[in-house]
Amino acid sequence: MSDRPTPVPLCDVNAQYRALQPEIDAAVMRVVSSGLAINGPDVAAFEKEAAAYCGAKHAIGCANGTDAILLALAALDVGPGDEVIIPPFTFFATLGSVLRTGATPVFAEVQPDTFNLDPIEVEAKITPRTKAIIPVHLFGQCADMSALQAIAEQHNLHIVEDAAQSFGAEYRGQKCGSFGSINSFSFYPSKNLGTLGDAGMVTTNDDALAKKLFAFRNHGSEVKYFHKYVGWNARLDTIHAAILRAKLPHVDGWIDGRRAAAARYDELISGFGIAGFFRRPIAKPDRKHTYNQYTVRVAPRDRDDLVKFLRDNAIGCDIYYPLPLHLQECVKHLGHREGDFPVSEEASRGVLSLPMFPEITAEQQRRVVERCATFTEQRARRAA
Incomplete structure (x- = not known):
């Protein structure tokens, strides 16, 4: 008889699959049998359902949480010469996405109790070059959005919520993903809502930005083979959308x-x-x-x-x-x-x-x- 201790995993990502195996298997087979692996009907259906859940007008699925931040910054025309305020204590994707645009990341200190952006520190870092603020809702708790929104409005700045770890989190009764100009999510397997691989999403209440985001994730194309922008391939796979649809009600x-x-x-x-x-x-x-x-x-x-x-x-x-x-x-x-x-x-x-x-x-x-x-x-x- 073994005396080895019973392991306790950091995160048991298979537990949800075991509980929902019939629904998830059916969702996957629905996509496989349809042959619509790219931009299949489950993508649009999930986007509609997720937007409603978040209290946002539009949701645009994408390939992963990092692409979600990149899509948001690109749609807001963030680029060389701009500054974006971010916390220094978070996952690298927040920083890497700003760097990829050619903009300059400007760090603002976090609050010692929540590890989220300190609005007082944010305001002190604003310059004429500042274009956006990225509050990261770290570990599942929203940043102080009222204070950050007031700062953004005063200085005519965009807010891009990085809600990768906080799907379903709320600030004063309002779900994250509905506060900023554009907001980003990750559906990495360990997240509150996770798929069986990489996937992400952006949300917005702005019709024009939504149209731009849909194009940016598909090579900058609004009409097939006609490219209004230089976008990239950041589409949400239909299989992941179908899995996420099966999981969202839970x-x-x-x-x-x-x-x-x-x-x-x-x-x-x-x-x-x-x-x-x-x-x-x-x-x-x-x-x-x-x-x-x-x-x-x-x-x-x-x-x-x-x-x-x-x-x-x-x-x-x-x-x-x-x-x-x-x-x-x-x-x-x-x-x-x-x-x-x-x-x-x-x-x-x-x-x-x-x-x-x-x-x-x-x-x-x-x-x-x-x-x-x-x-x-x-x-x-x-x-x-």
């Missing part, structure tokens, strides 16, 4: 599952007496946090040792993100140094994401927290 239930799991983590961390060791995620009262990640903070001196300990005990965990964007090698030309954004740098040294997915069980969570408690006890004994 997303609110999965978000409820994530929120319940986050509440259990909060209780377990208190129950095991390690609330002083962990700084638990902060959920603002005016927002619906969807917990795409359950990200705690630990002392930087302990973080990497804890990661190794958990992995040695078959518990999935990850660091989102170990190096802030302003210190990445590819942007040395921007001239930033360590110390320029201390909140983001401190976050990178101390964050740790624990296993989180809608189907995670109370027993799995108890095992995760129990192992964390064992680590803290061992660390305390060595220090005594």
